[in-house]
Amino acid sequence: MPDESKIERDRIEKRRFRIKDIDQLKLVDDVFNEYTLKALYEIMNRRIVLEVYGPIAQGKEAKVIWGKDYDGKDLALKVYYTLANRFVNRNPYIIGDRRFSGKPSNPFKLASMWCRKEFRNMKRAYEAGVLVPRPIAFYSNILVMEFIGEEGVPAPLLKDVPPDDVQAAYIDVILNVEKAFIIGKLIHADLSEYNILNWNNKLYIIDWGSAVDSSHPNFMDLLYRDVRNINRFFSKLGASVVDEGKITEALIKRSKGSYIVSDGRVIVDGKDLLGYLSIN
Numbered sequence: 703m704p705d706e707s708k709i710e711r712d713r714i715e716k717r718r719f720r721i722k723d724i725d726q727l728k729l730v731d732d733v734f735n736e737y738t739l740k741a742l743y744e745i746m747n748r749r750i751v752l753e754v755y756g757p758i759a760q761g762k763e764a765k766v767i768w769g770k771d772y773d774g775k776d777l778a779l780k781v782y783y784t785l786a787n788r789f790v791n792r793n794p795y796i797i798g799d800r801r802f803s804g805k806p807s808n809p810f811k812l813a814s815m816w817c818r819k820e821f822r823n824m825k826r827a828y829e830a831g832v833l834v835p836r837p838i839a840f841y842s843n844i845l846v847m848e849f850i851g852e853e854g855v856p857a858p859l860l861k862d863v864p865p866d867d868v869q870a871a872y873i874d875v876i877l878n879v880e881k882a883f884i885i886g887k888l889i890h891a892d893l894s895e896y897n898i899l900n901w902n903n904k905l906y907i908i909d910w911g912s913a914v915d916s917s918h919p920n921f922m923d924l925l926y927r928d929v930r931n932i933n934r935f936f937s938k939l940g941a942s943v944v945d946e947g948k949i950t951e952a953l954i955k956r957s958k959g960s961y962i963v964s965d966g967r968v969i970v971d972g973k974d975l976l977g978y979l980s981i982n
Contacts, residue, residue: 737784737810741842750839750846751777758856763816763911768854769846776849778835778856780820782813784843813843816911821845823888823910830886831966832878833906850899850906857901864939865900872936872943873976874905877967879928880975882907884957884968887916893928895935916957926950944979952978 745751755768758778767779817840824837824847836848850857865871875898882888890913897909914924929946937943956970956978967974 735784738781738843741844742779744841745779745839745844745846748839748841751779754779755854758851758854761909766856768849768856776851776853777838778847778849780817780845780847782817782843782845784810784813810843817843817845820909820911820913823913826886826888827882827907827910827913830881830888831963832882832886833874833904834910835906835908850901850908857899857906859896860898860900860905860935861895863900865905866903868936868939868941871905872932872941875907875932875936876929876944876949877975878905878907879925879932880953880956880968882913883916883925883953884961884970885963888913889916889918889921889924890928891924894931922950922954925953948979 742751742754746754749772751769752772753770755770757765758768759766764780764782767781769777769779771777821837821840824834824845827834828836835850838846838848840846879890879893882890888910890907890910892909892912893907897907899906899908914921918924926946929949933943933946952975956968956975959970961968961970963969964974970978
């Protein structure tokens, strides 16, 4: 029988790149062009990142790289591609968001803007009490955040590893949607089982680049779509879900009143969302 732990250690070690070898990154991975390497040098010079390892995940717009800080803690570096065709169909998430004046035509500026947008969104969500990876810093087209996982092995997506208690998990995600909307004034706008990590019985919401301010002209449709996607996934797992229209209406109505936070839940007029919807 092969030594599985040794195989895993060897696999992780193959991802490692020492700082002195950083120039070789562009030969190993296509995301590391000259523009990105300069950004990586800057982040390292600021002593945010000590070591860079290999890629651990890849999406349409970015690649996630494993790294470590000066305390030996794992980091996730989200590196956005500097190619315009990586950011297709993104106008609805930029135009209409009062925080951004428009979509840049320059692909380098577009990648940098999207990186800045996701960092700001994550920071607002994190400060609102939403369970997200802690955003640490950004520069140019690189976003540095807390690593969810262990020793270079990222936490699995919710779609691949469903929760043990599907009903409790469903309620937890809906309550996080509420905190993002009411406290953070944000709608994720791309929420599904594909961008929720399941780690140690906690569900971390990721990929906040598409998130929009609650003042967005299409906020209602985007909020409804997020809730509908969550309902679809959890209903397949057997959870008892509340109609997405009812939840969306409740969130919008509750967002217009004053709130307090008690035990991590938003309280409006003496009720949390579960009490308002009469579910338990």
